[in-house]
Amino acid sequence: MSSANNSDFTGWVAHDPSAADGNMQWGSFQPKTFEETDIELDISHCGVCGSDIHTLRSGWGPSDYPLVVGHEIIGKVTRVGKDVHDLKIGDRVGVGAQSECCEACKPCKMEQESNCEKMTMTFNGRHSNGEKSYGGYAKTWRGPASFAIPIPDGLPSEFAAPLMCGGVTVYNPLVSYGAGPGKRVGVVGVGGLGHFALLFAKSMNCDKIVAISRSSSKKQDALELGADEFIATGEDSEWMAKNANSLDLIISTVSGSFSLDSYLQLLDVNGTFVQLGAPDDPLPSFSPMGLIFKNLKIAGSLIGTRQHIRDMLELAKKTNLQAWVQVRPMSEANQVVIDFEKGLPRYRYVLKN
Ligand SMILES: NC(=O)c1ccc[n+]([C@@H]2O[C@H](COP(=O)([O-])OP(=O)(O)OC[C@H]3O[C@@H](n4cnc5c(N)ncnc54)[C@H](O)[C@@H]3O)[C@@H](O)[C@H]2O)c1
Numbered sequence: 001m002s003s004a005n006n007s008d009f010t011g012w013v014a015h016d017p018s019a020a021d022g023n024m025q026w027g028s029f030q031p032k033t034f035e036e037t038d039i040e041l042d043i044s045h046c047g048v049c050g051s052d053i054h055t056l057r058s059g060w061g062p063s064d065y066p067l068v069v070g071h072e073i074i075g076k077v078t079r080v081g082k083d084v085h086d087l088k089i090g091d092r093v094g095v096g097a098q099s100e101c102c103e104a105c106k107p108c109k110m111e112q113e114s115n116c117e118k119m120t121m122t123f124n125g126r127h128s129n130g131e132k133s134y135g136g137y138a139k140t141w142r143g144p145a146s147f148a149i150p151i152p153d154g155l156p157s158e159f160a161a162p163l164m165c166g167g168v169t170v171y172n173p174l175v176s177y178g179a180g181p182g183k184r185v186g187v188v189g190v191g192g193l194g195h196f197a198l199l200f201a202k203s204m205n206c207d208k209i210v211a212i213s214r215s216s217s218k219k220q221d222a223l224e225l226g227a228d229e230f231i232a233t234g235e236d237s238e239w240m241a242k243n244a245n246s247l248d249l250i251i252s253t254v255s256g257s258f259s260l261d262s263y264l265q266l267l268d269v270n271g272t273f274v275q276l277g278a279p280d281d282p283l284p285s286f287s288p289m290g291l292i293f294k295n296l297k298i299a300g301s302l303i304g305t306r307q308h309i310r311d312m313l314e315l316a317k318k319t320n321l322q323a324w325v326q327v328r329p330m331s332e333a334n335q336v337v338i339d340f341e342k343g344l345p346r347y348r349y350v351l352k353n
């Protein structure tokens, strides 16, 4: 690993889509200009999210290379701009998938800033000053203090890191769609987001939690994570009929293509299907009949607000949430990306400096 000059930061730089095959280069990159509303972090941990991989391979359209991914960042504050009043050097904070908002658009005024019309994504985005945003597969992070959330004492950094994106992305729709007593919740896709959805649905005391996966290889894990039942869609051709009308809310974390029709059959009257996974390609068409006859709703949801993050961190601390993380050295990031693509994480890799 070579050292960088004073003005540059050092991290895993992706130069083209081959980065997703484990071809990121350790080297220097130019962070945004330091402004008085900014902080710098000495990064201790960064979770590995499916969105990192989509972006590395330009799956959502051409990425803005060179880039540094990673938006589940935990670090200690090492520098504070003059206009930052609520953070100080030494504080332990987290930065998730969003690192800036405009404060002026309709969603921002509704305190729904995670849907800001001009939002800055933590990597592969642009700050309000026009400069590129760089993520957490690095030594140092620089950006606005306004999206750095203090981590409650007692919550380990390796658990806090993946909560910053993976955790809040499922926490938001679970809360927004009333997960809790009286609700039967299905979770499709038992990966990073999915495992958090099972853990949180359990801590919210839902009536029934059902994990839905293609094979039964994760059945035992899902039951330990809080599922009451498990459906292996690839192993039982009768799964839709057997489980029809059995759920009120489905949280789909599926990152690839899937048939919406089949999952809608599992919803009971007035049920809601929330899509969180963001496949590279559009989904196959579906029949509106399934929606119409049961008054179903299809929703999407993007990460969560700062208040969601704060509330979630408190819940995680209060319930002693045990995320299933595998801590790997930052130096192994390329191998970690390869392993992620193979579907090996159980259930979230966290890079540690
Ligand atoms: N909406 C948001 O704000 C938001 C935030 C973070 C991540 N995401 C997206 O969510 C998705 C999941 O992210 P992750 O970090 O949990 O990834 P992950 O790879 O850990 O989990 C995805 C899971 O879906 C499973 N899966 C894939 N295709 C499937 C199918 N057809 N049927 C059933 N299961 C299937 C995979 O095996 C895997 O277990 C990604 O697309 C990511 O970009 C969205």
Ligand SMILES: [Zn+2]
Pocket (backbone or CB within 6 Å): 049, 050, 051, 052, 071, 097, 165, 166
């Ligand atoms: Zn993410």
